[in-house]
Amino acid sequence: MISDRVLLDIESQQDFFSPGGALYRPQFSGVARKIARLFAWARVNDIPVISTVLRLRPGERGPLSSRPYCVDDTEGEQKLAKTVLPRRINLGLLNTTDLPDHMFQRYQQVIFEKRNADIFAHVRAERLITELPPCTFVLCGAGVSAGIVQAAVGLRSRGFPVILASDAALDVSPEPARMAHLRMAAKGVLYATTESIVAPVAKPRRLSFRTAPRLERQAF
Numbered sequence: 363m364i365s366d367r368v369l370l371d372i373e374s375q376q377d378f379f380s381p382g383g384a385l386y387r388p389q390f391s392g393v394a395r396k397i398a399r400l401f402a403w404a405r406v407n408d409i410p411v412i413s414t415v416l417r418l419r420p421g422e423r424g425p426l427s428s429r430p431y432c433v434d435d436t437e438g439e440q441k442l443a444k445t446v447l448p449r450r451i452n453l454g455l456l457n458t459t460d461l462p463d464h465m466f467q468r469y470q471q472v473i474f475e476k477r478n479a480d481i482f483a484h485v486r487a488e489r490l491i492t493e494l495p496p497c498t499f500v501l502c503g504a505g506v507s508a509g510i511v512q513a514a515v516g517l518r519s520r521g522f523p524v525i526l527a528s529d530a531a532l533d534v535s536p537e538p539a540r541m542a543h544l545r546m547a548a549k550g551v552l553y554a555t556t557e558s559i560v561a562p563v564a565k566p567r568r569l570s571f572r573t574a575p576r577l578e579r580q581a582f
Contacts, residue, residue, distance in 0.1 A: 368494065369404045370517075371397070371413040372481070372503030372510050374445040377431040377438030378532065379504070384431035384438050385534050396530035396556040397502050398444040403560035404470075405447055411471040412490070414481055414509065415441060417455065425479045425508040426534050447471040459485050479508040482516040491520070498523040500559055502530035507538035511546055518549040528553045 377383040379394040404411050416432045417439055418424050424431055432439040450471035451462065457476075465472055474487045482488045499517050501510055501524060510531055517524050526546065533539035547553075 365407070365409045366497050367409050368497050368499050369400055369409055369411045370481075370499050370501050370503075370513060371401075371411060371445055372501065372513055373414055373416045373432070373479075373505050374442050374503045375415060375432055375438065376440050376442060377436075378534075379442055380438075384429055385427055387534075390532055393530055393532045394442060394444075396527065397442070399556050399560060400500065400502050400527060400530055401445055401447070408470065410466045411447060412487070413441065413445065413471060413473045414484075414487070414503075415439065415473060415475045416479060416505075416509070417475050417477065419477075426505055441473075453486060457485055459489050461486060461490060465490070479505060480512040480516070481509065482512065491517070491522075494522075496522075498525060500525050500527060502527045502556075504532050506531055506533035507535060507542040508533075511542035514546045514551045515549050518551060524551045525554050525559065526551055527556050527559055530556050 374394075374397050378385050379390055379397075380386060401411070403409070416424065417434050418430070418432050420430075420433055447470050449469050450473060451465065451469045452473040452475070453461075455475045455477070462468070472490065474481070474484055476484045476487075478484070481491075499522050501514055503510060510526070510533075514524050514526060524546075533542070
């Protein structure tokens with residue numbers, strides 16, 4: 363891995379972002395476009411991506427709503443098409459510590475499926491993250507009061523800088539989300555818009571004989 367950024371995509375699934383999804387609201391489509399923008403940025407710049415997919419059993423209540431969502435083998439638990447990269451590996455639900463060697467040399471995107479919203483309850487995901495070289499995580503997705511805050515706080519406690527793409531993260535419950543934002547801010551999570559994250563860094567201007575200022579000859 364040569365990038366100093368990692369995009370962490372939490373639960374960008376159809377039940378949140380696609381019309382007809384169990385928890386979809388029309389305003390969430392704007393958030394989906396921002397997430398797609400971050401994925402386009404990651405793809406072009408070869409930035410590693412870690413994605414999580416929440417898969418709940420039939421009848422199981424999720425952390426964000428009493429309504430069924432992201433249920434096994436439903437269309438709603440599928441990832442958005444624009445959040446799936448060509449060079450990817452899906453490690454499924456298996457929650458063991460073994461990992462393929464040199465994953466980010468072979469794949470750009472690693473997908474973890476999980477039963478729990480907390481990414482650090484998935485020991486494979488935790489191992490991958492804790493073994494990464496120093497880098498900054500950019501967070502996006504669904505579940506500010508669940509998976510996103512748990513990921514952000516867990517990353518900060520492990521010493522990683524974290525940037526939350528504020529316009530590319532949603533929650534379905536305003537009050538729990540407000541408390542989650544306060545918690546993340548207290549842990550040192552930075553907030554930025556998607557466009558400021560993907561904006562290219564200006565390269566220092568090279569001086570040439572034509573552009574360098576002329577030095578006045580000193581009189582001695």
